[in-house]
Amino acid sequence: xxxxxxxxxxxxxxxxxxxxxxxxxxxxxxxxxxxxxxxxxxxxxxxxxxxxxxxxxxxxxxxxxxxxxxxxxxxxxxxxxxxxxxxxxxxxxxxxxxxxxxxxxxxxxxxxxxxxxxxxxxxxxxxxxxxxxxxxxxxxxxxxxxxxxxxxxxxxxxxxxxxxxxxxxxxxxxxxxxxxxxxxxxxxxxxxxxxxxxxxxxxxxxxxxxxxxxxxxxxxxxxxxxxxxxxxxxxxxxxxxxxxxxxxxxxxxxxxxxxxxxxxxxxxxxxxxxxxxxxxxxxxxxxxxxxxxxxxxxxxxxxxxxxxxxxxxxxxxxxxxxxxxx
Amino acid sequence: xxxxxxxxxxxxxxxxxxxxxxxxxxxxxxxxxxxxxxxxxxxxxxxxxxxxxxxxxxxxxxxxxxxxxxxxxxxxxxxxxxxxxxxxxxxxxxxxxxxxxxxxxxxxxxxxxxxxxxxxxxxxxxxxxxxxxxxxxxxxxxxxxxxxxxxxxxxxxxxxxxxxxxxxxxxxxxxxxxxxxxxxxxxxxxxxxxxxxxxxxxxxxxxxxxxxxxxxxxxxxxxxxxxxxxxxx
Numbered sequence: 276x277x278x279x280x281x282x283x284x285x286x287x288x289x290x291x292x293x294x295x296x297x298x299x300x301x302x303x304x305x306x307x308x309x310x311x312x313x314x315x316x317x318x319x320x321x322x323x324x325x326x327x328x329x330x331x332x333x334x335x336x337x338x339x340x341x342x343x344x345x346x347x348x349x350x351x352x353x354x355x356x357x358x359x360x361x362x363x364x365x366x367x368x369x370x371x372x373x374x375x376x377x378x379x380x381x382x383x384x385x386x387x388x389x390x391x392x393x394x395x396x397x398x399x400x401x402x403x404x405x406x407x408x409x410x411x412x413x414x415x416x417x418x419x420x421x422x423x424x425x426x427x428x429x430x431x432x433x434x435x436x437x438x439x440x441x442x443x444x445x446x447x448x449x450x451x452x453x454x455x456x457x458x459x460x461x462x463x464x465x466x467x468x469x470x471x472x473x474x475x476x477x478x479x480x481x482x483x484x485x486x487x488x489x490x491x492x493x494x495x496x497x498x499x500x501x502x503x504x505x506x507x508x509x510x511x512x513x514x515x516x517x518x519x520x521x522x523x524x525x526x527x528x529x530x531x532x533x534x535x536x537x538x539x540x541x542x543x544x545x546x547x548x549x550x551x552x553x554x555x556x557x558x559x560x561x562x563x564x565x566x567x568x569x570x571x572x573x574x575x576x577x578x579x580x581x582x583x584x585x586x587x588x589x590x591x592x593x594x595x596x597x598x599x600x601x
Numbered sequence: 602x603x604x605x606x607x608x609x610x611x612x613x614x615x616x617x618x619x620x621x622x623x624x625x626x627x628x629x630x631x632x633x634x635x636x637x638x639x640x641x642x643x644x645x646x647x648x649x650x651x652x653x654x655x656x657x658x659x660x661x662x663x664x665x666x667x668x669x670x671x672x673x674x675x676x677x678x679x680x681x682x683x684x685x686x687x688x689x690x691x692x693x694x695x696x697x698x699x700x701x702x703x704x705x706x707x708x709x710x711x712x713x714x715x716x717x718x719x720x721x722x723x724x725x726x727x728x729x730x731x732x733x734x735x736x737x738x739x740x741x742x743x744x745x746x747x748x749x750x751x752x753x754x755x756x757x758x759x760x761x762x763x764x765x766x767x768x769x770x771x772x773x774x775x776x777x778x779x780x781x782x783x784x785x786x787x788x789x790x791x792x793x794x795x796x797x798x799x800x801x802x803x804x805x806x807x808x809x810x811x812x813x814x815x816x817x818x819x820x821x822x823x824x825x826x827x828x829x830x831x832x833x834x
Contacts, residue, residue, distance in 0.1 A: 469688070471651070
């Protein structure tokens with residue numbers, strides 16, 4: 276009960292946000308944070324639920340961003356179509372990349388995906404006729420305005436784009452909840468907890484792992500498309516391995532294998548470096564020390580800790596803590 | 602039902618199973634006994650598709666299963682209850698049972714769940730508890746029930762007594778006898794030889810990758826070599 280009240284409060288807060296903090300800077304950060312929440316939620320599916328760490332999420336975000344941008348600039352597709360099609364491009368890329376790489380387990384899988392991200396990055400930098408190389412792709416159009424009578428939604432306006440990304444995030448959350456709560460979700464968690472046993476129970480694990488990998492990559496691709504049409508300009512820089520690590524960090528920080536953890540984690544990975552700007556050159560040191568402290572003292576992540584805390588505050592009797600934040 | 606013929610298995614260059622043959626007939630309970638390093642678990646891995654034998658064949662229900670991937674073997678009707686109380690620790694007992702029945706995911710599994718709760722009344726009380734928080738004996742029950750949920754033609758138990766309190770081992774023995782009574786074909790791999798011989802109809806004694814002797818459980822318990830090596834007589 277309290278859980279639903281809190282969820283509603285968060286949604287209401289998110290809707291009211293651009294009217295409460297009207298500064299462009301905050302709205303800009305909120306948009307970036309929500310885009311990263313989508314990436315982190317994707318990483319959570321493969322990392323948190325299936326137990327395979329992928330260090331290629333930013334690379335897949337790049338595939339989504341470039342394919343959507345190129346579809347709208349070069350091929351002349353309407354932006355809406357480009358945004359919706361780009362996750363499928365990412366899915367195809369991740370299907371081809373995932374099929375061989377999911378044959379290896381554990382850390383080796385992580386290393387293969389790391390290499391994958393590097394390959395994507397190198398292609399983005401060097402395939403100059405298509406991607407524009409280091410100098411990037413300028414002039415990416417915003418989604419076409421939606422006109423209903425006198426009422427116009429103009430996505431060049433930051434507020435409107437904010438609501439677009441918020442709606443996209445809500446859609447992604449519903450999708451992920453549906454997957455995680457389904458039998459497929461149960462099987463993914465079974466693979467994380469004991470892959471050999473799942474195989475012995477008759478689960479064709481490779482098929483589920485591949486699904487999980489492709490699904491998570493598609494979410495990253497979708498986020499990439501939203502990013503490209505928001506920034507109007509993309510270069511390879513935000514799609515490097517560093518940013519894949521940020522996605523992993525968001526999942527661990529927020530709470531791996533929980534539905535809301537990655538949202539908390541992604542918000543922090545976007546907000547903290549900004550907040551810490553006052554500390555200037557010490558900012559990365561403070562950031563790093565903070566992360567180490569969280570990982571040591573809250574190994575399950577911030578969200579499970581917050582959930583326990585609120586349960587304590589509201590005095591809800593719930594003997595089964597782990598059940599509540601799945 | 603299961604026929605293993607002259608199977609040889611190697612890890613890299615090192616051959617550890619040197620031509621083992623045995624058979625399990627329908628409705629039978631057969632024990633595979635022997636000390637550490639005899640190759641018991643290796644043979645099980647080969648049956649379950651985790652290893653490919655370098656020679657020989659494994660035939661189940663008239664068709665070869667040697668070299669099939671693990672999930673295919675499971676779908677043919679072999680359920681494995683691996684050693685060390687393997688379960689899904691962060692799932693409830695009920696979810697563990699549901700996953701055990703994955704092979705039959707299009708059917709209703711309520712009757713089998715009831716059946717398991719009859720067999721293990723303690724699991725009924727614990728059905729919404731995380732499996733990882735149960736005691737060792739209870740976890741072994743979850744592992745056994747999970748394997749049975751698949752309604753297997755053949756159920757393999759790998760060292761169900763390993764690392765479990767002696768008193769609980771007796772319970773497991775009773776459970777195995779009950780399962781046998783249900784008509785399930787069983788391949789039991791055990792180091793607790795006296796227990797295995799009380800449960801099984803027949804036994805094969807494995808040493809250093811070869812079958813050294815075989816016979817009915819009665820014959821095995823009376824065999825002086827088995828007695829001196831395993832039964833402390």
